[in-house]
Structure formats: structure tokens, C-alpha cells
Amino acid sequence: DVKVTQSSRYLVKRTGEKVFLECVQDMDHENMFWYRQDPGLGLRLIYFSYDVKMKEKGDIPEGYSVSREKKERFSLILESASTNQTSMYLCASSRQGAYGYTFGSGTRLTVV
Amino acid sequence: GDSVTQMEGPVTLSEEAFLTINCTYTATGYPSLFWYVQYPGEGLQLLLKATKADDKGSNKGFEATYRKETTSFHLEKGSVQVSDSAVYFCALSDGGGYQKVTFGIGTKLQVIP
Numbered sequence: 001d002v003k004v005t006q007s008s009r010y011l012v013k014r015t016g017e018k019v020f021l022e023c024v025q026d027m028d029h030e031n032m033f034w035y036r037q038d039p040g041l042g043l044r045l046i047y048f049s050y051d052v053k054m055k056e057k058g059d060i061p062e063g064y065s066v067s068r069e070k071k072e073r074f075s076l077i078l079e080s081a082s083t084n085q086t087s088m089y090l091c092a093s094s095r096q097g098a099y100g101y102t103f104g105s106g107t108r109l110t111v112v
Numbered sequence: 113g114d115s116v117t118q119m120e121g122p123v124t125l126s127e128e129a130f131l132t133i134n135c136t137y138t139a140t141g142y143p144s145l146f147w148y149v150q151y152p153g154e155g156l157q158l159l160l161k162a163t164k165a166d167d168k169g170s171n172k173g174f175e176a177t178y179r180k181e182t183t184s185f186h187l188e189k190g191s192v193q194v195s196d197s198a199v200y201f202c203a204l205s206d207g208g209g210y211q212k213v214t215f216g217i218g219t220k221l222q223v224i225p
Contacts, residue, residue, distance in 0.1 A: 004155075031211060033213075035215075040120070040217070041217070042201070042215050042216060042217040042218055043156075043201070043215040043218075045212065048212065058212075090155055090156070092155075092156075094211050096211065097211070098144035098161065098163045098205055098207070098211065099211075100146055100148075100158040100161055100205075101148075101156070101158065101213060102158070103148075103155035103156045103157070104155050105153075105154055105155045106154070106155050
């Protein structure tokens with residue numbers, strides 16, 4: 001069964017910490033995405049990547065960075081976590097063409 | 113820019129009732145359209161899709177037709193079950209190489225026995 005795996009389901013971090021969220025896909029997909037999901041706001045795109053070492057800003061990149069050193073792995077980094085980054089983070093991957101996304105199960109991050 | 117509009121809900125239906133969740137979109141070019149479903153505590157799953165005007169996507173008894181003239185992609189099911197309780201997201205892909213997707217806000221469906 002094809003999968004997108006996010007390393008943690010729940011995380012609690014302190015304000016100012018550097019936080020790493022990891023995502024791994026086993027489908028050899030070119031494209032990978034990071035979204036955050038908040039009540040009343042839906043899903044908002046943070047960053048995406050269409051190839052190894054390539055990245056593009058999404059709609060809300062401020063306070064985040066990403067890394068894609070290998071095709072299967074896409075990491076989201078919160079440089080200095082803040083309470084307004086408390087959210088559900090969803091990773092997704094896709095191949096080229098209108099095939100839709102495969103999502104991971106999400107990481108619920110709480111920053112205290 | 114591209115946008116997707118759907119009601120947030122919740123929509124509450126009795127088991128075996130008919131379901132319609134409305135979705136309209138604004139986009140340039142020729143987007144592909146999708147419905148995703150999110151069950152409690154899980155990530156989103158692709159439910160169905162349509163890639164061009166007049167296409168009908170269908171899966172698990174759900175269906176939606178790509179209506180270019182009304183810029184709509186309404187989700188329907190003839191007889192809902194308690195197990196259909198979830199949040200449903202309408203989405204469009206911009207048709208570019210990266211396949212960036214814009215999501216609606218999500219509609220919560222509650223089906224009661």
C-alpha cells in the first residue's frame with residue numbers, strides 16, 4: 001500500500017525552539033507539499049517542492065523553511081516556534097499530472 | 113488567484129438521506145477538480161476527480177460533475193450512511209506542472225442513525 005508517512009502524530013514544543021517535521025513517501029513522486037490546517041481557514045500551502053533540492057514558497061511561508069535532500073523526504077522546519085504556529089500540519093505528495101495528492105496522517109503541533 | 117467556495121457546515125442528515133454539498137470555483141485556464149474526504153483523526157484521502165468539462169467523477173457511491181458553464185462541482189450521494197460522517201473538501205488543481213491545489217474550507221457532514 002502506497003504511503004506518505006509523517007514522523008509524529010503529536011508534538012508539543014516550547015516557544016523559540018527549532019522544530020523539524022519529517023515526511024517520507026514511498027511512491028517515487030516528484031512533487032511534495034506542506035500544508036497547515038486550521039479551523040475556519042481550511043488548508044493553506046506553506047511550501048512545496050517539485051524536485052530534489054528545489055523548493056517554492058506557498059501562500060504562508062513566513063516563519064518556515066524546508067529541505068529536500070532526497071526525493072522521498074521533505075522536511076518542514078520551524079526556525080523559532082511561536083504559539084501562532086500551533087496547528088495540524090499535513091504533508092502530501094503527487095506525481096506530475098492531474099492525479100491528485102496522497103496525504104500523510106498529519107502532525108498536530110502544539111507550541112506552548 | 114484561484115479560489116474554491118463551499119459551505120462549512122455542519123450538514124446533519126439522517127441515514128439514507130440524499131446528500132448534496134455545493135462547490136463553486138474561480139480559476140483561470142482549465143483546472144482539474146477534486147473532492148477529498150477527511151475522517152476524524154486522519155489525513156485527507158482523494159475521493160473523486162474530474163479533469164475536463166462535463167466529466168463525471170465517481171467513487172463509493174459519491175459523484176460530481178464538472179460544470180464549466182456554472183463553474184461548479186457539487187458532490188452528491190443518493191443514500192448516506194453513518195460511516196460517511198467526515199469533512200469533505202472541494203479542490204482544484206491549476207493544471208500547471210507542479211499541480212498546485214487550492215482547497216475549499218471543508219464541509220463537515222454528520223449522519224445520524
